[in-house]
Amino acid sequence: MITTLAIIGILVIAILAFTNLYPSFGGNSTKSQKVGYEQSQQFKEDKFRNVKPVPEDLAFSDKLSLAYTFFTTKVPNGRPKADLIPQKIDSISIANYSGEARMIWFGHSSFLLQIDGKNILIDPMFGAVAAPHPLLGEKRFNKEFPIAIEQLPQIDAVIFSHDHYDHLDYESVLKIKDKTNHFYTPLGVGNHLTAWGVSESKITEMDWWQETQFGNLKFVCTPAQHFSGRGLNNAQSTLWSSWVITSENENIFFSGDSGYADHFKEIGEKYGPFDLALMECGQYNQMWSDIHMMPEETAQAGIDVKAKKIMPIHWAGFKLALHEWTDPIKRVEAKATELNLQVIAPQIGQEIIVKDSVTTYPNWWQNI
Template sequence: MFIKIIKRTMTIILIIIGLLVISYLLFTNFYPNFGGDIANEQKEVYQKSKQYKDGKFHNTKPVPKDLSFPETLKLAYTFFTTNVPNGRPKEDLKTKKVDSINIANYQGEARMFWFGHSSFLLQMDSKTILLDPMLGKVAAPHPLLGANRFNKEFPLAIEKLPAIDAVIFSHDHYDHLDYGTILKIKDKTKHFYVPLGLGTHLKKWGVHPDKITELDWWQNTVLDGLNLICTPAQHFSGRKFNTSQSTLWCSWVIKSKTENIYFSGDSGYATHFKEIGEQYGPFDLALMECGQYNQMWSDIHMMPEETAQAGLDVKAKKIMPIHWAGFKLALHAWTDPINRVQAKAQELNITLITPKLGEEIIVKDTTNNYPKWWEKY
């Protein structure tokens, strides 16, 4: 009798596991938010990259460590069950509104507008460019799988964005690359610039291949005189369990005749910052990742103190902390990144700017009179 109960129990467990696996496969294969899969012929092309081996892209340093399934479950359980004091703002972050006509007709010096987290609208050399435009509600493949972002409204509604000359992506994680955003901007965007493999997602979502340029680390391209250089980062990629590391991740240098900008993407602290500074610095402004960190994954996300040091390494005249004030993706207070990086920047004597969402940022402006706006939340 006991053996029959054990057999019946095991059968039920196996059926449940089988149903879960089938449900996962159906969900990931037919739900469009997951994007595309790298074809075998693409893998052959990527073999030429120094970062690609054994069917995956790799960092120069052998990180991150591949987590086992039990370790992944433990990490997920810790994240979803830990109460983080001040983990979110007390109310939705307010944004300064931007006039769409002003954007469409702008011909002045290089400027930027922060949309929260790592998303920017950049106007440079009479070009309108988006950096990591993630304008979705949650940083997850489905609304039920993530918490809402900190701001309900954007400086400029996505539907009111004017014609976009270029969109630049750093990697394919959900808090940077968003399916819904792509659907709304793809027809008004002239060209997409991405690291190797990321174009697969865009093509899956209806972007014509002729509008996509994929680059490896240290490769560059020119957009009507504007130099775009794909530079290293220490991170990882993947939009589902079985596609981890299938696309490359990167940072970017955006250089005109008069301005020079560095966009870090996501990265742990490593020697590539000094290498980039030596080759392409100094920078008028460096947009540096600062947020969603933890000692458990410090190899792929900088601590705030490292963010300030990385700003020195790339030879930035001033830095702006990004990857915060958007989503709760780690176990620290939402203001911890900005408070800690401010303290370290002061210690290192590096200029740090902290504009509000939607506030105009003049790239070569030497003033730094931004209030601590986050303290009211």
């Protein structure tokens, strides 16, 4: 009994030391910052909240049961048979680009947006695993990227949607922080960046429906129905969001992570129509459908925001749910056809012209 208790004690101490000292867990809000967050309608009783009371606070036993189910369930075709090979893009062609607004997908929810002469990264997650440590998660589907991160040119702005590991990555921030002019995040997420050495002067935190001007571009922090947290005791300590990016000629929506809810219609009515909507479609399950859309809901959300076309994202990057890796794209395309909504599904690294309405993309994911 004494030996068992000693082992348990050592494990508890090790876990606490890991979660409190390992840098990838990021930073926490101060008391004075929380006082400021109280001005937000989303911040109540020391936590950020959705408009609807979701997600439910699961008991510890429920969390263990869910984790056990995830790690012990074998999913046929849960990963590609081989690594996804991206189309390559030359660093010079990026640095010298002066054409109309375009995007380059890095897989999952990460993009380079070149618009109005600016280079903007959206949820730049270039890590090998979506976890605080390389040993705690499955490898991403693509080992290579369209361009080595070190070869990216100066980045004018980085936009983050929330602080989960598959969107905000410690090692990625270290690689880009010195070549990035400014970071835009929902409330509280900036604390992770400052913990990793980013100057506070380079960070702008925003609440839902707040707008800011970035040169000739307008950034709007818009709602999402999701949650946050990187450690054992900081759930809902930072806000989550979607984003609107508007130039003189283009209008783009980025959903971040979200369950299906009324906010999509609100965003569409206030800021639509959109030339392109990047819509979450992947890592879903009926058990957590309140915080991740099912593919059919993704298509409907595209209609709600008044998108001329949508691109499914949050798939083809990581195995974070129990569905086949191609299930998201097949189901969203089927529903979009029913709704008469255009869907584009480019290969990782393939150029996406924001206002292009004629380019067709092959079903590159078949037989992989």
